[in-house]
Amino acid sequence: MQEIEINGFAIDKFNTHELDASAKQGTCPVCSHDRKPKNQKAKCASYDWERGLGTCHNCNKSFQLHTYKRKGKAEKVYVKPIIKTNPERPEFVSDKVIEWFNTRGISAQTLIDLNVSEGPEWMPQTGKTENVIKFNYFMGGELTNVKYRDGRKNFKLFKGAEKVFYNIDSIVGYEYCVIVEGEMDVLALHEAGITNAISVPNGATLNTNNLDYLDSCIDYFEDKDKIILAVDSDEAGQALQTELIRRLGSEVCYITTFEDCKDANEYLLKYGKERLSERISKSKPVPLENVTTFRDVEDEVTDFVRNGFKPGFQVGLQNFDDIFSTYTGQFITVTGIPSSGKSDFVDQMVVGYNANYGWKTAFASPENQPTYLHAHKLMRKTWQGMPTRDDIGGDRWNQIADHCNSNYFHIDMERYTLDSVLKKGAELVKRKGIKCLVIDPFNKVRDLGGSDDVNRYTMEYLSKIEIFAKKYDVLVFIVAHPTKMYKTQDGKIEEPTMYNIKGGGEWYDASYHGILVHRDYEAKTVKAKVLKVKFQNLGENGAEAHFKWEPKSGCFIPHEPLNITGDKMPWE
Numbered sequence: 001m002q003e004i005e006i007n008g009f010a011i012d013k014f015n016t017h018e019l020d021a022s023a024k025q026g027t028c029p030v031c032s033h034d035r036k037p038k039n040q041k042a043k044c045a046s047y048d049w050e051r052g053l054g055t056c057h058n059c060n061k062s063f064q065l066h067t068y069k070r071k072g073k074a075e076k077v078y079v080k081p082i083i084k085t086n087p088e089r090p091e092f093v094s095d096k097v098i099e100w101f102n103t104r105g106i107s108a109q110t111l112i113d114l115n116v117s118e119g120p121e122w123m124p125q126t127g128k129t130e131n132v133i134k135f136n137y138f139m140g141g142e143l144t145n146v147k148y149r150d151g152r153k154n155f156k157l158f159k160g161a162e163k164v165f166y167n168i169d170s171i172v173g174y175e176y177c178v179i180v181e182g183e184m185d186v187l188a189l190h191e192a193g194i195t196n197a198i199s200v201p202n203g204a205t206l207n208t209n210n211l212d213y214l215d216s217c218i219d220y221f222e223d224k225d226k227i228i229l230a231v232d233s234d235e236a237g238q239a240l241q242t243e244l245i246r247r248l249g250s251e252v253c254y255i256t257t258f259e260d261c262k263d264a265n266e267y268l269l270k271y272g273k274e275r276l277s278e279r280i281s282k283s284k285p286v287p288l289e290n291v292t293t294f295r296d297v298e299d300e301v302t303d304f305v306r307n308g309f310k311p312g313f314q315v316g317l318q319n320f321d322d323i324f325s326t327y328t329g330q331f332i333t334v335t336g337i338p339s340s341g342k343s344d345f346v347d348q349m350v351v352g353y354n355a356n357y358g359w360k361t362a363f364a365s366p367e368n369q370p371t372y373l374h375a376h377k378l379m380r381k382t383w384q385g386m387p388t389r390d391d392i393g394g395d396r397w398n399q400i401a402d403h404c405n406s407n408y409f410h411i412d413m414e415r416y417t418l419d420s421v422l423k424k425g426a427e428l429v430k431r432k433g434i435k436c437l438v439i440d441p442f443n444k445v446r447d448l449g450g451s452d453d454v455n456r457y458t459m460e461y462l463s464k465i466e467i468f469a470k471k472y473d474v475l476v477f478i479v480a481h482p483t484k485m486y487k488t489q490d491g492k493i494e495e496p497t498m499y500n501i502k503g504g505g506e507w508y509d510a511s512y513h514g515i516l517v518h519r520d521y522e523a524k525t526v527k528a529k530v531l532k533v534k535f536q537n538l539g540e541n542g543a544e545a546h547f548k549w550e551p552k553s554g555c556f557i558p559h560e561p562l563n564i565t566g567d568k569m570p571w572e
Contacts, residue, residue: 011052012067012141019054019065023047028056030063053173062195064173067141079160081136081146093118097133105268106187114167114190125154135183137201139164139217147183147201157201163213166199168220176226178256178280179244181237185230185264192268192276200240214247221248228283230256232263245286254283309537313475315352319558323543324530328435330512331462331469331476333531335501337493338481340519341526341549343368343440344377346477348556350436351381353475354407359435362428364411364421366444371410377554378408386552409434418447418461422468429472439465440479443502458503462510480507498531508532513539524548525559 015021017029028045035042035058044058047065054063093101097118098108117134130150137145145161157163167186171177178197180186189197201213221227227248231237245253256279261267268276287296294301303310312325326332336342343365350361368374380386383400391397409432411424421439428434439445447461462478469476482496495518498508508514514531527546533539547556 014066016065016067017063019047021049028054028058028061028063030056030061031059048173051173060193062174064169078144078162079158081143081158081161092116093133101187104184104188104265106184106191110187110190113195114187116187121148121150123148123150123154123156125156126150126152130154135166137161137164137166137168139168141169145201162216163201165213165217165220166201168198168217171196171198171220171224175224176228177221177224178228178230180264181231181240182263182265188263188265188268188276189230189280192273192280194277194280203236211243211247214244224252226254227252228254228256228280230258230264230280230283233257234262250286253286255286256280256283309535312538313353313357315349316356317348317352317545317547317556317558319547320528320545323545324513324515324528324533324539326475326513326538328475329470329473330534331465331478332513332515333498333501333507333511334477334479334515334517335482335496335498335531336517336519337496340517342479342517344549344554345515345517345526345528345556346438346440346479347377347381347554349477350408350438351378353436357435359475360407360409360433361436361438362409362411362425362432362434363438363440364413364416364424364445365438365440366416367441371412374410375404375408379404380552380554384553384555416445418445418464421445422464425468425474426472429474434474436475436477437468438477438479440477442478442480454503455506458506459510462506466510478511495529526556 019029020026024047025043026045026047027041027043032040032042032044042058045054045056047054049065052064052066054065055061056063093108093111093116098111101108101111101116115136115138117136119132119134120129121132121134122129123132132148132150135147135149136143137147139162144164146158147166148156148158165179166183174196176196178189178194180189180197180199181203183199186197186199189195200211227244229241229244231241231244241255258264258267258279261270264276267279271279284295287293310327312327314321314325334342334346350359353359354361363374365374379400382404383396387397387400409428411421411428413420418439421437425434425437442461447457447464465476465478468474480501482500483502487493495516497516498504498511498514501507508531511532512534516529516531517526518529519526525546526549527544529544530539530541533541546559548559549555550557
């Protein structure tokens with residue numbers, strides 16, 4: 001017989017079930033023999049000879065019409081395990097093992113379908129022979145490897161055997177397949193009617209450089225229009241997912257997550273077969289790099305249609321909250337003339353965010369030195385008063401000290417650069433969970449690689465900060481001094497705007513928000529003025545909030561300004 005090739009594979013045996021090769025419909029080799037004699041010849045299955053795949057409309061099972069040869073043999077010679085038990089017999093595993101699998105939502109029939117067996121095996125973890133479950137790995141119809149699992153959840157693969165995907169033969173003929181992280185997940189998907197699921201042989205690790213099993217099986221994926229990745233949501237699982245996408249191609253990869261469950265088997269137990277099958281069917285394609293489509297953000301759009309804009313985060317000062325709020329993943333530019341209270345007001349804001357939402361803050365504040373004085377300021381605002389000598393070591397002192405120690409972090413460097421600060425900020429996100437980063441002032445935290453052109457330098461500087469804010473979902477404060485300001489005719493220094501900062505046009509354009517902090521020395525008040533809000537639902541441009549500064553606590557107390565409209569006061 002002339003060699004036939006289907007799906008890129010050479011046929012080892014054509015029409016392995018000896019069905020009517022001239023027919024598109026006929027009996028099912030999976031279930032026909034189990035039916036009543038009068039129904040055994042019923043035409044319950046469809047045959048797709050070109051794809052080499054049959055589908056039964058009675059038992060809903062798919063089956064391969066042919067067996068296949070691998071394209072090429074591996075250069076390395078591997079040891080072949082031998083299966084010693086007849087996989088066709090229901091006694092392939094004991095009643096006790098069947099009972100255990102039943103507790104995991106897996107039926108005896110699925111164990112038979114996937115050739116799961118049981119028997120004695122020496123396990124290195126225990127140093128003795130154990131009764132183990134055997135997950136038998138077939139490739140090209142041959143037993144290629146075995147994974148052993150004992151009752152203590154110890155695993156090992158057959159020594160010297162080739163590493164391949166578990167259940168790899170099942171995906172031949174299908175236009176798509178599902179890749180999971182463990183054999184139990186393959187069994188779970190099989191239980192849900194998804195028979196073209198495979199598993200990596202050795203789980204997921206953070207080191208994904210050596211996917212030798214993918215090298216052995218890569219030809220199985222060449223004809224796939226869709227490869228669904230349904231791995232665990234932990235760090236190792238996501239690393240595996242990233243490497244599989246890189247190796248298999250983002251254009252064919254789709255992603256499935258299991259909501260509040262770790263994996264497919266847990267999802268099966270919690271939600272059942274139908275929900276699991278539906279979950280796989282709703283997998284989403286890997287987003288194209290730097291391209292967003294409607295489906296990528298459909299959940300967010302749906303939420304917006306239902307609920308409108310999400311409310312912004314507020315600092316807990318009523319008059320200021322009335323005119324300003326913010327989201328994370330953004331940055332705020334705070335400006336004002338020297339000694340106007342910019343740094344102090346930023347401290348007030350982050351202490352407020354901490355009180356309201358538990359946000360932690362890191363400070364890169366070269367001008368807020370020495371560090372112990374800045375720490376003292378934060379302690380006073382948290383204490384809402386001035387601690388005394390008698391308070392040192394007391395319960396309240398220790399409580400506030402522990403709180404400040406866990407929530408505020410000071411980045412101290414001999415020389416501050418933007419790259420080093422952002423690097424340390426990223427580290428503090430990962431290790432301490434900060435949600436705010438303060439750069440105070442920006443001109444003391446330089447970008448050494450910046451352009452000599454002021455506008456370009458500013459654009460590049462703020463671009464780096466924006467990327468950091470978005471990547472880590474952090475709110476960044478940038479304190480920026482204005483250039484030299486001039487006095488008005490009445491002798492007062494004019495209020496700066498964002499355009500008064502060096503490179504001002506870029507500051508206004510790039511900043512999500514702008515806030516002016518300005519002190520009125522005659523009235524002994526401080527005002528915070530909104531210079532810019534990127535989204536109008538978050539604030540009101542030009543609006544002001546006025547405060548008295550309380551010396552003991554260092555807190556800003558909301559204050560109503562005097563009526564300056566010319567109307568008479570009540571006492572006049």
